[in-house]
Amino acid sequence: MSQTSDIQFNGLYAHELTVSRSEQVLLEDAELHLAPSTITYLHGENGAGKTTLMRCLAGLLPADHGSMYWNKRPITHPESGYFQDLIFLAHSLSMKNELSIAENLAFYASLRMRCSITGKPLHQKISSVLEELGIGGLEDRMFAELSAGQQHKVALARLILEPAKIWILDEPFVNLDHKTRSWLSEKAMAFKQQGGTVLFTSHHHIEELPIDQSVGVEHE
Numbered sequence: 001m002s003q004t005s006d007i008q009f010n011g012l013y014a015h016e017l018t019v020s021r022s023e024q025v026l027l028e029d030a031e032l033h034l035a036p037s038t039i040t041y042l043h044g045e046n047g048a049g050k051t052t053l054m055r056c057l058a059g060l061l062p063a064d065h066g067s068m069y070w071n072k073r074p075i076t077h078p079e080s081g082y083f084q085d086l087i088f089l090a091h092s093l094s095m096k097n098e099l100s101i102a103e104n105l106a107f108y109a110s111l112r113m114r115c116s117i118t119g120k121p122l123h124q125k126i127s128s129v130l131e132e133l134g135i136g137g138l139e140d141r142m143f144a145e146l147s148a149g150q151q152h153k154v155a156l157a158r159l160i161l162e163p164a165k166i167w168i169l170d171e172p173f174v175n176l177d178h179k180t181r182s183w184l185s186e187k188a189m190a191f192k193q194q195g196g197t198v199l200f201t202s203h204h205h206i207e208e209l210p211i212d213q214s215v216g217v218e219h220e
């Protein structure tokens, strides 16, 4: 097993990663490097293991074996800062139906130690991002009362509200209209320009978003 000092890669580096689900090995001894200032497209058929891999990279699912490093430190090392640097947008969106849009977004922002704004300034920023996304004025609406596309937009607002260095996005373009797909592509490109790392899945070609690396997950 590699020691911290052996690791030469900045960004996220997964070494000899083996991941399985339902007793099926989906990934065996895989190497994956997501460098700073890059956008990586993760592709594969339904059930191939894209979500499983992303959940593993987000620290939500244990790997069978292997190691993951963030800027040369194990992701679980207290000084790696990985979980503060990460935004993982799951396919399920991970929002509370019984909270309003503003409450959901304020909850996630409050979990960030580096999120410098709280209270009224945070709520003003939430309003401005929702406006940008075409759902301005819905701050107090319960999450459950929104359409699928509107719910998706709320989850995307997290990318603007929370400071991060890596985005792991599971099907981020699903349910989005053309305007919002372009908005998300522009935000991802701007994030990359600032040194950010992006990993995303999509079953459709997103022509607005130039990618630096394409990684496939395949059935055996």
Ligand SMILES: Nc1ncnc2c1ncn2[C@@H]1O[C@H](COP(=O)(O)OP(=O)(O)OP(=O)(O)O)[C@@H](O)[C@H]1O
Pocket (backbone or CB within 6 Å): 021, 022, 024, 026, 044, 045, 046, 047, 048, 049, 050, 051, 052, 053
């Ligand atoms: N909670 C779970 N418990 C057990 N097995 C699971 C679970 N979730 C997924 N699997 C299995 O793991 C495999 C990979 O599923 P995963 O959701 O990672 O695929 P995917 O590539 O993201 O698929 P899709 O493109 O359909 O979203 C599948 O065989 C699936 O049946």
